[in-house]
Amino acid sequence: MRTMIPIFDAMQVEIVEAGRTTVAARLPSGPNVNHFGTTYAGSLFSVAEVLGGVYASTSLVLEGAVPLVKQVTIDFLRPATTDVVARATLSEETIARVLAETEATGKSDFVLDADVTDEQGTVVARTHGLYQLRRLG
Numbered sequence: 001m002r003t004m005i006p007i008f009d010a011m012q013v014e015i016v017e018a019g020r021t022t023v024a025a026r027l028p029s030g031p032n033v034n035h036f037g038t039t040y041a042g043s044l045f046s047v048a049e050v051l052g053g054v055y056a057s058t059s060l061v062l063e064g065a066v067p068l069v070k071q072v073t074i075d076f077l078r079p080a081t082t083d084v085v086a087r088a089t090l091s092e093e094t095i096a097r098v099l100a101e102t103e104a105t106g107k108s109d110f111v112l113d114a115d116v117t118d119e120q121g122t123v124v125a126r127t128h129g130l131y132q133l134r135r136l137g
Contacts, residue, residue: 025051047086107132113128
């Protein structure tokens with residue numbers, strides 16, 4: 001991921017879980033602190049948004065297809081002052097539907113919600129995203 005999206009190398013984003021239904025990424029606070037001493041809002045957004053793409057290597061694997069983000073909203077709930085982890089889950093039913101629709105029509109939309117939690121387990125942000133698995137070319 002860090003070679004495909006170089007900014008994630010600078011942010012030091014790390015995929016910490018890449019299961020069939022659940023994926024998670026860790027964002028260290030150090031390189032992502034803003035001028036207030038809390039985690040930069042754009043970094044919190046990025047660590048959650050990228051989770052839709054992680055599924056391309058776990059369960060939404062279809063030759064010639066890539067996941068694209070169509071829309072993501074974020075609610076910033078509390079300032080983050082520690083490392084954070086963003087985690088999202090797709091159901092087996094959603095995975096099966098998205099793969100079947102993409103195979104049949106070349107694309108399929110799916111919703112992905114993510115919680116971003118700090119080291120104490122407090123949810124500091126929550127995202128709601130609309131993604132699409134789409135065949136390219």
